[in-house]
Amino acid sequence: MSTTSPFALPEPWDLVADGYAAETSAVMLPFSLAAVALAQPARDARVIDVAAGPGTLALELAPNVESVTALDFSEAMNQQLRVEAEVRGLTNIHVLQADCQALPLPDAAFDAGFSMFGWLFFPDRPRGLAELRRVLRPGGTLVVSSWAPVARSPLMAAMFGALRAADPSFAPPTYNPDSLENPERLAQELGEGGFEAVAVHPHTLSIAFQSVDALWTRMVRSSAPLVSLRRRLGEQTWAARSVLALAHLRRELGDGPTELSTSAWLGYGVRPA
Numbered sequence: 001m002s003t004t005s006p007f008a009l010p011e012p013w014d015l016v017a018d019g020y021a022a023e024t025s026a027v028m029l030p031f032s033l034a035a036v037a038l039a040q041p042a043r044d045a046r047v048i049d050v051a052a053g054p055g056t057l058a059l060e061l062a063p064n065v066e067s068v069t070a071l072d073f074s075e076a077m078n079q080q081l082r083v084e085a086e087v088r089g090l091t092n093i094h095v096l097q098a099d100c101q102a103l104p105l106p107d108a109a110f111d112a113g114f115s116m117f118g119w120l121f122f123p124d125r126p127r128g129l130a131e132l133r134r135v136l137r138p139g140g141t142l143v144v145s146s147w148a149p150v151a152r153s154p155l156m157a158a159m160f161g162a163l164r165a166a167d168p169s170f171a172p173p174t175y176n177p178d179s180l181e182n183p184e185r186l187a188q189e190l191g192e193g194g195f196e197a198v199a200v201h202p203h204t205l206s207i208a209f210q211s212v213d214a215l216w217t218r219m220v221r222s223s224a225p226l227v228s229l230r231r232r233l234g235e236q237t238w239a240a241r242s243v244l245a246l247a248h249l250r251r252e253l254g255d256g257p258t259e260l261s262t263s264a265w266l267g268y269g270v271r272p273a
Helices: 010-039 056-064 075-087 125-135 154-166 183-192 212-222 224-233 235-253
Strands: 046-050 067-072 093-097 110-115 136-147 196-209 258-270
Touching (some): 010 056, 010 075, 010 110, 010 136, 010 196, 010 212, 010 224, 046 056, 046 125, 056 067, 056 093, 067 075, 075 093, 110 125, 125 136, 125 183, 136 183, 154 212, 154 235, 183 196, 183 258, 196 212, 212 224, 212 258, 224 235
Parallel strands (some): 046 067, 046 110, 110 136
Antiparallel strands (some): 136 258, 196 258
16 A cells, blocks of 8 residues: 655654654664564574664664664664664674665565564555565565554553644544554555465553653654654744643643553564475
8 A cells, every 4th residue: 555654754754863762762672572572583593674763673683683684764763773783882783774665685685574663654565565575585574563543552642632732723643444553454464465374463561751741752852743743833833832732741641650551563474485
């Protein structure tokens, strides 16, 4: 299915790269570890991480496999990964800036592949999936992830409620059965993409925040949609709306520490031997 999204372009991710690496990697890490547990790559595995962002999965996986090739179209995200790999002394991560729908890599070059919350933004998901299948060896495993519907994520529901309180014209997203938030659709696309043994696994993570101010700051720093919205509105309008959003969050959650969950689907498949 081909779609057009502003987040299918590098610019929003370049803008958010610093905050994403600082604030979101810890949130993404449990999902990445769950994906690795599903794929179970061997010690001598060659792994590809598509739309790798700041390398949350690649950095954790690299010490336990032969190599990780990490690709992203955002050079700012790639630079975050390069710096952190150097800090950790990891020399087996190969970072490439590339269009992940046209991978500059040979056929059957990898034993396992991942795309954590990246494939869902591809303008042409079938094309991107075909590329992942192409570079996996026969019998290679793939794990991709997508966010579950907002109804399964109190964290996302709280944020969308705050945005609507700040701007009544804001329309929160509605459930779209043709998107990857539908696990049946996710499984269908993996099957149609030529993968077998397809399964979709739910995974839920609870995140603790010291206060609603910490919640708002953390989400604003790390969310490409919110960074883009802030830039479009300008600082004066954004500041006024932030006051209203925080007031809503305090009414709903109180002033003290709070814990909210968010959920995702992990889609698994195997390239036929």
